[in-house]
Amino acid sequence: MDTAAGEEGLPAGWVRARLGELGTWYGGGTPSKRRPDFWADGTVPWLSPKDMGEDVLSETQDKIHESALEESPVRLVPANSVALVVRSGILERKVPVALVPFPVTLNQDMKAIYPHKGIDARWLAWVIRSQERFILDSCRKRGTTVASLEIPWLMDVELSIPPLAEQHRIVAKLNEQIAHIETGEAAARSALAGSVRLAEHVTGQGACGALGDEDRFPADLAVADADDGDLPALPKGWHWSRLGEIAAVVGGVTKDSKKQSDPAYVEVPYLRVANVQRGNLVLDNVTTIRVPLAKAEALRLEKGDVLLNEGGDRDKLGRGWIWEGQVDDCIHQNHVFRARVIGEVIHPTLLAWHANSFGKSWCERNGKQTVNLASISLRKIKLLPVPIPPQELQEQLVKDIEGHLENVRVGQAVAEGAFAQAQELRAALLRTAFTGALVPQDPADEPASVLLDRIRAEREAATKAPRKRAPRKETRKPAPPGQEELPQ
The missing domain is CATH 3.90.220.20 (DNA methylase specificity domains)
Incomplete structure (x- = not known):
């Protein structure tokens, strides 16, 4: 050939x-x-x-x-x-x-x-x-x-x-074209980050009653073993509570690999930290675990449960969202807390919005950091301050905040479309480059088959080459007593 x-x-x-x-x-x-x-x-x-x-x-x-x-x-x-x-x-x-x-x-x-x-x-x-x-x-x-x-x-x-010469030409052309695509990606990424910050601001301010023009009053909350920082002022009729006072908060199951084959255990789906994101749940990869029946029943999630992460990177502590019953008989692992509101004292959506905004910085201050991971304890997360609106206002408040979020989502969708288009351009450029259509071939170039034969020959020669032994250290027998060498 x-x-x-x-x-x-x-x-x-x-x-x-x-x-x-x-x-x-x-x-x-x-x-x-x-x-x-x-x-x-x-x-x-x-x-x-x-x-x-x-x-x-x-x-x-x-x-x-x-x-x-x-x-x-x-x-x-x-x-x-x-x-x-x-x-x-x-x-x-x-x-x-x-x-x-x-x-x-x-x-x-x-x-x-x-x-x-x-x-x-x-x-x-x-x-x-x-x-x-x-x-x-x-x-x-x-x-x-x-x-x-x-x-x-x-x-x-x-x-x-x-x-090789064509490799160099491909790299030069790619660097030139990718630079233009990256400019578009950076603009889209900046717009996306801005929309995320705006959504977090809207939900955080809304959950504290700060989207209207009502008079606001200084926070009134008993001191606890936590760094609460500066609590926002609240409208008249609102008050601060702590999470453990308005919700039953529990940790999840710890996987015991040795007992996964126990016939008395039942197999159920369970949520990991990766499933619980800030403002949404990712459920396309929900794994299963075998646990005692009593544990499965005690930890079974119910609609309206607010899930909050216990560990990970420091800025991800306390992130979470609301369980809506998407997977039957689902439980949660020990690195995910479950907060179940007591007596409908607060709308779960308001609690989740607050945890993802105010709770983000609060958990950063009150969490622990090891070499690679951060975590917040069950005892500490129960101390999270939560603003409680009057019961009769909560449903309308959720609708008002959702209305503001809808406007944010419109801008976010535009930014996502621009970013997706930039990604498609990048993928198309790479396909063109590595099918030989980005730069012209030069018949004078040394064929790649020649350089590949050379690489294989050099590898084979290196494999067959005898290994060099380390130089032998000279050892001397000790002289008989009385015949030691005298110092010069």
């Missing part, structure tokens, strides 16, 4: 190859937290999923000490590697990929590829992004609590490889 013509179905000079063939792969790990010296005065970048927000990495939040490279399994990844997330909740929707232009170490949820000679690292990062949907559909592990990728399956993903 004429290699310059390319493989069947590919542009001239292109060839197919597996992702695993294109570079040296690196895994990650976490230096022991029991060794404070590994984390003090760190200078070596340590990359984790939370750092992967840009196409080209500019820095990492964490750095480790050089000694961790010698005394822990952490390896240094060379500059101009391509890093990707292989274990994280974010893999439910995307595969973060970034070019890393400086040496870095990885945590255990990351992998990196250092491309072989003949593979442009920038091109490799873009082509992996172009395969994001296929990777998510075909490389996801099944039955794991945290979304993860099967590394052997990932390495087997087949890519179409252009000649």
